[in-house]
Amino acid sequence: MAKAIAPMNAARPKVLLVDDVDANLVAFEAQLSKLDCELIRARSGNEALRALLKHSFAVMLLDVQMPEMDGYEVARYARENPQTRDVPIIFVTAMHQTETNALKGYGAGAVDFLFKPTNPEVLLSKVSIFLELHVSRQKLADALEAHKNTLAELEAFNYSVSHDLRAPLRPLDGFSQALLEDYGDQLDGKAKDYLNRIRAAANRMSQLIDDLLQLSRMGRAEMAARPTDLVALANTVVEELRRTDGGDRVQYRCIAEATVVADGRLLRIVLENLLRNAWKFSHKKPQPHVELGCSERDGQKVFFVRDNGAGFNPAHVNKLFQPFQRLHTDAEFEGTGIGLAIVQRIIKRHGGTTWAEGVPDEGATIYFTLP
């Protein structure tokens, strides 16, 4: 990738010099000879417009007083064409400073003025600023292009994971089950157990693939942040959790309301994962409690989901948010370990942070901020 970009960067930026008087062009060239750029001459407005279409320029020095087409007209034509609209212009004029109002119509940022006779140092510094701007823009464009390529590769990778890695799992499960069904009477308990283990492993692998795809989708999903009531969103999740096995035993408490600026769909996924964890790890307790709360830290609102369940060993707290990392066995509490990784990815995309606290057998608190 880096190799492909190098030649583009290596091309020297170009500067267009427009003046009907040859002596002025020669003077510009002499003054700008120190700069690392390619100088291209145009002796009339028409020639300038042709050159603009042919090359990409970092900046043009444009004489105002020219016969036939004057500098303003050249500028107007250049601005009308999307291809040449963004080329910055430095007008070179003999006019008095007080008359420069006439030039203001050209918009900010990309227009500058020089007054004849030009001061070599001023000319040099103005042109070099535009050269730098051009180079950094080009770098940004290259980086964006590289980023787009990476995304496209990732997309292709996801597609093949979703498709090709899953396909071999079907015969693993299907033919194991076929053996159990058709030849079950010839198999002893151990043989059947082995076949069931193969099936379980194939199904688990399938779950892992789904989880991984979901995680990577979260990092790229389109986001539309707007004011959203976090508490109301949490309540819809809680209602669902209450309907799960033993879920109605959990005492739930929450703040009155909290409006945050976030993508509602993604925020719901965050709350779903945090509250489902809280329910999962606490519902075996005699008196399970779950709380959605809000505190303040360094003047910033910090939201948290707290439960009085199984907790975890704080020594491993930094593993919590990594994909497929679990601090409890599947036999105790089932899961694949993707939930908090998804939570972290979504909160990060909103510009917030996540962290956790836990005490074994006493409970856990997961914190997050949303700027």
Added chain:
Amino acid sequence: MSKRMLLVEDNPDDVELTIRALQKNRLDNELVVCLDGEDALAFLFCEGRHAQRDPTELPEIVLLDLKLPGLTGLEVLRRIRSDHRTRSLPVVILTSSSQDRDMVESYALGANSYVQKPVNFSDFLEATRQLGLYWLELNRRPSLKSKP
């Protein structure tokens, strides 16, 4: 004539598992298997090795995999929908892919349903049972022969 099904699937494991799932559900309709898209189109349009077939006898339903060697499933679907003889033929996409893009494109090209082949065979059994029930029992289509 019993209602025929056409399965377009290149993976022999999936062919075997689909046959098994259909049998388990007592869907003993004749099943024609084509291993790629070209052969499936040749079958539907009675060309090549299928030239002797009666063109009015279309299958009741086509089970179409998306990822096929050569012509892709989506291309096959496009050809089916752009020919007047097969325009209204029910096509069910049966695929490994859970990508939204595949689903959106399939429906845009006129697929009748989109089923992601589950890894778990019991789930697959249930999916084929419902497909069979719907497309072979409930669904009614005009017969080509009865056309004016």
